[in-house]
Amino acid sequence: MSKPNPFDDPSNPFEDPSITSALTSHREEPAYQLETDPIHANSSSFAASTDDFSGATLKQFSAPEVDPFSSSDSPYQQSSTVSTPTPGALSGNREEELLRKERELEQRERDLEQRQQTITRQGRLPNNFPPCFPFIYLDINVEIPPQHQGVMNWLYREWLLFEITLVMNFIAILCVLFSHPPSVTSAPTDMGVALTEMFTHTAASFFLWYRPVYNAYMKDVSLYFFLYFVFNGFHILYTFYMAVGIPSTGGAGLILLVTLFSDGYILSGIFTLLATICWLVMGVMAIFLFKKTYDQYKAAGHTWKETKTDAYVHLGRSPTARNIAVQGAGAYASANRR
Missing domain, CATH: 1.20.900 (Dbl Homology Domain; Chain A)
Structure with a gap:
């Protein structure tokens, strides 16, 4: 039997005996084998024992979408918001303090109005001080x-x-x-x-x-x-x-x-x-x-600042101060007209 010519160009190159023998040798069991990793073995057994999730979609098991530019709280921002106070929290505390002072001032004004209404209902009380020559009411x-x-x-x-x-x-x-x-x-x-x-x-x-x-x-x-x-x-x-x-x-x-x-x-x-x-x-x-x-x-x-404000307010209510201010404004206006 004559040997095939290796220089012939067959119609199917994979029918070449040398290529066929090489492919057949690769299907055989290799002479070496790696040691089984217990971690991979457990994971493979766990995967084999779980249910078949072939019918589930990828969206059902994917991580929730997080918008990095959103203003809502996220798991990555939670730790920072808890540990560091924000400027909004500081301004909120200041607003609460101002509201508390405003409520206290309103309560004082209501108490003063109630006392004045009580005096008004009783009529203008007569002067009682000093007892020898009363010229003012004190109680x-x-x-x-x-x-x-x-x-x-x-x-x-x-x-x-x-x-x-x-x-x-x-x-x-x-x-x-x-x-x-x-x-x-x-x-x-x-x-x-x-x-x-x-x-x-x-x-x-x-x-x-x-x-x-x-x-x-x-x-x-x-x-x-x-x-x-x-x-x-x-x-x-x-x-x-x-x-x-x-x-x-x-x-x-x-x-x-x-x-x-x-x-x-x-x-x-x-x-x-x-x-x-x-x-x-x-x-x-x-x-x-x-x-x-x-x-x-x-x-x-x-505070001292509040004292100065009260002084300016009482000075503005004084008739003498108002007359001086009006006269000064008139003099200033006439000087500008000249």
């Missing part, structure tokens, strides 16, 4: 809110104690003048100053710090609190200054007390001792109430 139980009536009552007692101290101081100086101690040469001057202070300081203390703090607690206005702090601060300094008892200042204080007891003027010394005690007690009481009022002023949220 802590009616005009002051209940939560501030306790402090206001103590402030009224402070003012009364100041009047008692002025009277006691004048009596002590008058006793010194009548006793004529040789070491006290300023008794006439002290008596004149003490008499003048008894009247002038009574009116000044009422209009400069007692009436402002009364209006402050009644109307809850920052400007009235500021006036009280300023003038009551000077009042405290004046109290301890008088308690020293410097000659020719009208003060029955420590210096005059030591001089009288050293010279043996017991009666004048006793009145001077009482006046000195009144000065010191009233000074300590004034400091305590000043601190208490300041704490309530800060707790109410008042």
Whole structure:
């Protein structure tokens, strides 16, 4: 049998014996075999044991579509929103704080209107202060809110104690003048100053710090609190200054007390001792109430900026200020026309 010519061009190249033998050798089992991976074996067994999902579509098992540009919360944004506060949250907290202050202000206005309506229903109440010559109406139980009536009552007692101290101081100086101690040469001057202070300081203390703090607690206005702090601060300094008892200042204080007891003027010394005690007690009481009022002023949220705003508002409501503003505007307009 003749061998086939390898240079012949058969019609089917895969019928070549060399190619056929090569293909047949590749179908045989290889001489080497890899070790079975237990992880792949388990996964293959799990895949074999599961149901047939050939009927399901790809959309049913695909991950949910997430728009990276959407504003809605996503699983990738959840951790960042929880850990870091956004500007919107900060602005929301600020709005809540402003709303809370607005509600408190509205509540104060309603309380004040209710008290005014109560007074209106009762008619215009007659003036009741001071009792000797009433020219103004004052009633802590009616005009002051209940939560501030306790402090206001103590402030009224402070003012009364100041009047008692002025009277006691004048009596002590008058006793010194009548006793004529040789070491006290300023008794006439002290008596004149003490008499003048008894009247002038009574009116000044009422209009400069007692009436402002009364209006402050009644109307809850920052400007009235500021006036009280300023003038009551000077009042405290004046109290301890008088308690020293410097000659020719009208003060029955420590210096005059030591001089009288050293010279043996017991009666004048006793009145001077009482006046000195009144000065010191009233000074300590004034400091305590000043601190208490300041704490309530800060707790109410008042600030120096609010005080300036209240001052501008009250200045604008003043008829004199309005007339000055109108005249100034007219002068400015006429100058521009020229």
